[in-house]
Amino acid sequence: MSAKKVLVTGGTGFIGSHTIVELINAGYTPIIVDDLSNSTPQIIDQIQKITGVKPAFFKFDLCDAKSTNEFISQNTDIKRVIHFAAYKSVGESVQNPLKYYRNNLYSLVNLLGALSEQPVNFVFSSSCTVYGEPEQLPVTEEAPVKIAESPYGNTKQISEEILLDTTRANAKLKVTSLRYFNPVGAHSSALIGELPIGVPQNLVPYITQAAIGKRGDIVVHGNDYNTPDGTCIRDYIHVVDLAKAHIAALKSMEKDSAENRFKVYNIGTGKGSSVLEVINAFEEATGVKANYKIGPRRAGDVEQIFGKVVKAEKELLWKAELDLPIMMSSAWAWENYIKQNPM
Ligand code: NAD
Numbered sequence: 001m002s003a004k005k006v007l008v009t010g011g012t013g014f015i016g017s018h019t020i021v022e023l024i025n026a027g028y029t030p031i032i033v034d035d036l037s038n039s040t041p042q043i044i045d046q047i048q049k050i051t052g053v054k055p056a057f058f059k060f061d062l063c064d065a066k067s068t069n070e071f072i073s074q075n076t077d078i079k080r081v082i083h084f085a086a087y088k089s090v091g092e093s094v095q096n097p098l099k100y101y102r103n104n105l106y107s108l109v110n111l112l113g114a115l116s117e118q119p120v121n122f123v124f125s126s127s128c129t130v131y132g133e134p135e136q137l138p139v140t141e142e143a144p145v146k147i148a149e150s151p152y153g154n155t156k157q158i159s160e161e162i163l164l165d166t167t168r169a170n171a172k173l174k175v176t177s178l179r180y181f182n183p184v185g186a187h188s189s190a191l192i193g194e195l196p197i198g199v200p201q202n203l204v205p206y207i208t209q210a211a212i213g214k215r216g217d218i219v220v221h222g223n224d225y226n227t228p229d230g231t232c233i234r235d236y237i238h239v240v241d242l243a244k245a246h247i248a249a250l251k252s253m254e255k256d257s258a259e260n261r262f263k264v265y266n267i268g269t270g271k272g273s274s275v276l277e278v279i280n281a282f283e284e285a286t287g288v289k290a291n292y293k294i295g296p297r298r299a300g301d302v303e304q305i306f307g308k309v310v311k312a313e314k315e316l317l318w319k320a321e322l323d324l325p326i327m328m329s330s331a332w333a334w335e336n337y338i339k340q341n342p343m
């Protein structure tokens with residue numbers, strides 16, 4: 001394997017940018033491909049401020065097969081890929097399913113097609129949405145994949161099937177699919193973080209935007225669920241812990257000569273927190289009031305989900321280390337940074 005190069009698609013995005021920092025810290029040479037459809041090139045300068053290294057960056061749309069093939073044919077020494085590039089808004093995918101099927105599936109198919117001649121270890125961004133409303137908690141990797149609740153979720157299920165079939169047909173391809181739970185927080189430098197476009201669909205950016213005065217009160221979507229305080233429960237994971245899971249996955253694939261060339265792992269903390277617990281944790285960690293009101297349930301929300309994460313601990317030698325207070329204080333520091341330094 002040459003020069004520890006890693007192709008990172010979607011590398012200027014939220015999880016991608018944090019992973020680029022961790023890759024550089026771990027001695028890898030990341031190469032970013034991103035079409036900037038949901039990110040800004042300023043992130044590359046921010047990564048340089050954190051690491052002292054400016055990663056190589058190529059701007060193109062992976063749905064463009066010609067550009068993708070050209071890029072890979074000029075970079076035949078790339079043996080490691082982390083594929084983040086995708087659209088990710090559940091609500092938008094319901095409104096505009098073809099936009100999601102087109103982008104999330106064409107980009108994957110093009111990339112795999114372009115890489116078909118070279119041996120590649122491939123890490124894929126999957127999601128706990130593949131489990132739907134799980135029958136047992138914590139949910140394990142063996143839990144059945146349910147009929148997807150949204151076109152977005154379906155693109156993750158179909159992508160995993162595409163990857164499984166492709167590993168069966170192409171012995172040069174090894175895949176690790178990481179099923180993320182709910183990534184939140186920001187790098188400790190507060191120089192990179194999540195940049196939601198429009199009204200955030202996720203709780204933590206909504207809390208920080210409401211607390212800084214960009215939005216009105218937080219709306220809690222339902223408090224009549226069958227949970228201790230009636231609000232939905234999720235497994236929140238710090239984005240830096242999540243970023244490190246990708247390095248663990250690459251290292252594990254490098255060591256592993258197992259026959260099974262398609263593996264899936266839950267990547268979470270294993271602990272569920274309710275919406276109200278997260279709001280309280282924000283107030284306690286920052287000393288800032290987060291006003292909320294209770295609204296109706298939101299279509300498509302599962303009542304509770306958190307993962308069993310022992311498989312990743314055992315096989316990837318990875319474990320989440322950062323707790324909810326750090327997730328909240330880092331997200332708040334980032335919200336304050338972008339107030340002073342809009343991107
Ligand atoms: P993000 O939108 O911040 O990053 C995705 C990046 O991919 C963006 O920079 C975007 O410009 C780029 N991109 C999208 N389509 C592209 C294309 N066709 N060609 C080139 N670049 C393209 O999202 P994120 O939160 O960092 O998520 C990264 C991955 O993790 C996605 O696959 C997402 O579905 C998955 N995921 C995210 C979450 C979450 O809550 N954030 C949870 C589970 C899974």
